[in-house]
Amino acid sequence: MSKKKKLVVQNVEVTFILNGKKVTKQIRPSLLLIDFIRDELSLAGTKPGCLEGECGACSVLIDGAAVNSCMYLAINIHGKNLTTIEGLSDVNGLDPVQDSMIKHGAVQCGFCSSGMTMSIKSMQIKYKKDKKKPSKEEIKKGLEGNLCRCTGYVKIIEAAEAVINKVK
Amino acid sequence: MSKKLNVIGTPIPKIDAGIRITGKAVYGQDVKLPGMLHGAILRAEYPCAEFTIDVSAARKLPGVIAVITADDIDCNNISYKKDHPILKKGEVNCIRDEIAAVAAESKEIAERAIKLIKVKYKEKKGIYDPFDALKPNAPLVNKYLKDSKFAKNISDIFFYEHGNLEEQKKKSAVIISKRFVLPRVTHCCMATSNITADYSSVTKRLTLYSSTQVPFLYQRDMAHALKMNASDIRVIQVVIGGGFGSKLDMYPFEPIAAILSIKTGKPVQIIFDREEEFIASPTRQNMVIDLIAGADKNGKFTFRDVTIVKDNGAFTSWGATTPFVMMQTFSSLYQMPACRFESKAVYTNNISAGSFRGYGNPQAAFAIESCIDLMADKLGMDKAEIRLLNANYAGEITGQGMHYDTCGHIEALKTVIEKSDLRNTNKETLRNTNKYESTNKEKETVNTDSYIRKNPYFVDNVDRYKRGVGIASMMHVGGGAKIYRSDGCGTTLKLDDYGHLTLITGSSEIGQGSETVLAMMASEELTIPMNKIKVINTDTDVKPWDVGVHASRTSFVAGNSVLGAVKKLKEKLNQKAAVLLKCTIENLIYENEEIKNSDGSNSVRIEKVVREMHFGGQNELCTVNHFYEPTSDFQDKQFKGNVSGTYAFAAQSAEVEVDTYTGNIKVLNIHVAQDVGKVLNPLNIMGQIEGGVLTGVGYGISEELIMENGRVLNPNFHNYKMLTASDVPDIHFYPIETNDSLGPYGAKGMAEAPLIPTAAAIANAVADAIGVRIYSLPITPEKVLKAIKEKTD
Known part of the structure; x- marks a missing residue:
């Protein structure tokens, strides 16, 4: 019997910006970003809907772009800017995207809402940078990666259109 | 109801949207209790087999606290017919069958333990048709169904x-x-099934953090399963991430978590993964x-x-x-x-x-x-005309004994007929949805239709896209449904010393907006603003009885319950107010959180009345209880009788475009005309209409859980085609207000209705478009192509 070598996995240090604040953590290399966010950072607003990159409920912003946190290794967050739903609103109030979601009646059960909000925020940032106003079709396309069973998407599309194109 | 309404009928956003949009809402997935263990379930590998099981290796794994099989439990069977053992012994009868369960210190250990359980199967020939x-x-x-x-x-x-x-x-x-x-x-609830069970060996009480839609029936079912007293079971509803009927029953994973908690003395949580959700939820x-x-x-x-x-x-x-x-x-x-x-x-x-x-x-x-x-x-009749000729009408008593006291069926049909292109005037035109902005500097709009027509390469495309229109109606209970021994709902109102109202309702919020609409009713009657009304609705130890969220009953039944409670609260307030205002108790007016005498010359703030009751000589709190039971009947053994307080009617029309080359169906427009009695909240009602319609579109053209020999072939969102934002048709809603005399402010139940006729209307539209009818749902591209081919052959 050969002696089995015990495999020791070294934790990796990551430093990143979490919701506006610099954070340093030691993490397992195999850790998924969603588990890191929910279990280790205790930010439960990021929702586990499918854990296979299909539903978008766990979307977060990495350097301003929406990413499915269930398909992303946590160690890759090193040096990046991570925003979760908790980071959108602050003591001064809601982010305009959240406000638009509420006012347009886009929140029903709410389980998809964090991810939806992040996808809309990501579009808002992108189109602002490109100085473009997206069409309704482009907005729908941008929301394709987020599933919702309650709303039929109409109010979510309206909320997105209103906040991105600042109409109404 | 002629009085002017200030709150009812206005588009108030959901009062619980704020916590949900900021990540603060606690869903089942977010419950964390001290010392909590993680449960996992081993399910059958074969849909029909005998088996023997050996859990010894799993029990030895460090971090595993309990492993249970059918041999370790003494429980009653569950389900509507009590034909469902919680853990199966010796044989499995479907691929979702639970045969063992584990509680461990972490999810990972629980999953590893499940893999260590050795099961020997002897496969049998199953029946799948x-x-x-x-x-x-x-x-x-x-073999568990008794006395059949x-x-x-x-x-x-x-x-x-x-x-x-x-x-x-x-x-x-x-x-x-x-x-x-x-x-x-x-159902595809975005939150998967979840339960956290917490049993105290000291108090012998069980607390369940559950997503059930029917907390009081659930409490009773759980008590029966575990052979406990129902009052020793407290059901706390977490924020529910989608219901749609999926949580009307208690399923084995729930008593399994409870048993694991009883056996370990620790809280145990079970959360389904998405594949498990597709296989093991209804x-x-x-x-x-x-x-x-x-x-x-x-x-x-x-x-x-x-x-x-x-x-x-x-x-x-x-x-x-x-x-x-x-x-x-x-x-x-x-x-x-x-x-x-x-x-x-x-x-x-x-x-x-x-x-x-x-x-x-x-x-x-x-x-x-x-x-x-x-x-x-066959009769050579117009499709609109034949429906109008036979439509239901107000005052009709049906063959089954249902009383249609108010009925918007004819108006609903007329509305969708008028709004949609039923006469097919545009049938031969190409897709007009395909306009796009050209990239040249003039930014002129290019119409693809003319482009396609002019371009010889696309010449055959003129015949490629076929349009059609179809209509369908529906009738559904709109005032509860007397199926269980009581179809009622209780309300407790508590007006505090500061004039804020706590509304404790037996009904449940599953995202549909019941909290908001019930608070709106109380606000309307008492003139207390929405931000001073708190709704408590999640705890069976606190809230009064309700049969549950189903049958589109909550606005009607819980709403009437709130109005009954408000009436009692006002009687209490009025007595004191009349003394304070030195006037008679009749004709007091509520306005801007004040109670005024009949000519408005004298007034007192509601909160002052409450304080006078509380701290004055009377020493009484401003609290009332009310239980509302709908006036509907139990049907007799022949299923005849007026089963609901009122009935909802709707008609929908669907306009579709079928690509005869690919078989793809694009749903362009859905017109919805629905007898909702009265619109209580236009924002909420649109949300229910749009959500229902899109689920109906999915039922019509894209969704199917495919099974082969007892196995689910597509248990994931990649292969189970739920529709996305890009698939949304234009949904047009025309509310029909028939003002039902029994409904709160005239309202009827409305939430299930929008998905009922959608698939039927789409099927009729597809038949209209391609000239051949498909008799099974969903109408997939394959079916369309096959039908077209058979027609031309």
Whole structure:
């Protein structure tokens, strides 16, 4: 019997910006970003809907772009800017995207809402940078990666259109 | 109701949206209790097999606290027919069957322990087609069903009839006889099934953090399963991430978590992964409907003769009672002189069916409305005209004994007929949705239609896209449904010393907006602003009894309960206010949080009245209780009677474009005209309409949980096609306000209705577009192409 070598996995240090604040953590290399966010950072607003990159409920912003946190290794967050739903609103109030979601009646059960909000925020940032106003079709396309069973998407599309194109 | 309304009818955003949009809402996935263990369930590897099990290796794994099999528990069977063992012993009958469960210190350890359980299977030949299960030589699927008066493999039979079928057949100028096949679809709640059970060995009480839609029935079911006293079980509803009927039953994972907590003395949490959710949460009943329907030479309907075989799966849920609702539609949607209805729920080794928004009526609407179009074609009648001729009307008492005191069916039909392109004036035009901004500097809009027409390469495209329009109606209970011993709801109101109201309701919020609408009613009556009203609705130890969220009943039943409670609260306030205002108790006016005497010359703030009651000599709190029970009847043994407080009606039209090259269907417009009684909150109601319609579109063209020999082939969102934002048609809603005398402010239940006729209307639109009809849902591209090919061959 050969002696089995015990495999020791070294934790990796990551430093990143979490919701506006610099954070340093030691993490397992195999850790998924969603588990890191929910279990280790205790930010439960990021929702586990499918854990296979299909539903978008766990979307977060990495350097301003929406990413499915269930398909992303946590160690890759090193040096990046991570925003979760908790980071959108602050003591001064809601982010305009959240406000638009509420006012347009886009929140029903709410389980998809964090991810939806992040996808809309990501579009808002992108189109602002490109100085473009997206069409309704482009907005729908941008929301394709987020599933919702309650709303039929109409109010979510309206909320997105209103906040991105600042109409109404 | 002539008084001016200030709150009701205004578009108030949901009062619970804020916590949900900021990540603060605690769903089942977010519950964390001190010392909590993680549970996992081992399910069958074969849909029909005998097995032996060895859990010794799993028990030895460090971090595993408990492993249980059927041998370790002493529980009653669960389910609507008590035919479902919590853990299966010696044999499995479907692929979702629970055979062992583990509680461990982490999710990872629990999953590893599950893999260490050794199971030896001896596979048996299963039955996957309900018609096979009805054959005399078929093996018995469910041996747990006790005292059944039905033949082998039948879980339940519903039989209903009214009128003289033979006489009506003789009167018929046209008789259509067709078979309709309905698929197995599932709820796709965005939050997967979850439970956290916390048993205290000191108090001997069990607390369940649950997503149930029916907390009080659940409490009772759990008590029966675990042989406990129901009052020792406290159900705390977490924020529920989607219901749609999926949480109307208690399923084995819930008592399993409770047993693990009882055995370990620690909280135990079980969360399904998405694949488990597709396999082990319920589905809409897949069924085969044989419908024979007739009309006389003028197009008046004569009879419906309905035979249904439903795939029950291996165990029975509340969903087995969907025929109770379907028969109402067959017997009473459109005027119907005679109807015979028979349905069998048949056991198979497939996964179990449950209840789903619409409760059998999307299936019924598909069969009925397809037949109506066929009859119109045969009679050479207009499809709108034949429906209007037979539409339900106010004052009608149906053959089944349902009283349509108010009825917006005719108006709903007229509205969608007018709004949609039913006469097909645009049928030959190409897709007008395909306009796009050109990239050149002038930014001119290029119409692809003209481009395609001019370009010889696309010349055949003129015939490629076919448009069609279809309509369908629905009728559904709109004032609760008297199925259980009580269909009521309790309310407690507590007005505090600062004039803020706590509204404790038995009803549950599952995202549909009941919290908001109930608070709006209280705000309307008491003139207390919305931000001073708190709704408490999640704890069976606190809230009064309610039968649960189902049958589109909450606004109607819980709403009436709130209004009854408010009336009592006002009686209390008025007595004190009259003393303070030195006036008579009659004709006091509520305005801006004040109570005024009849001519408005003197007033007192509500909070002051409360304080005077509390701290004045009277020393009384301003608290009241009220229980509202709808005036509806229990149906008799023949299923006759006025089962609901009121009934909701709707018509929808669908405009589709079919790509005859690919078979793809694009749903362009859905027009919805619905008798909602009264719009309580226009923002909320649109949300219910749009969500219902899109689920209906999915039922019509894209969704199916595909099973082969008892196994689910597409248990994930990649292969189970839920629609996305890009698939949304333009949804146009025309509310019809019939002001029902029994409804709160005239409102009727409305939330299931929007998904009921959608698939039926789409099916009719597709038939209109391609000239050939498809008799099974979903209408996939493959079916369209096959149908076109068969037509041209």
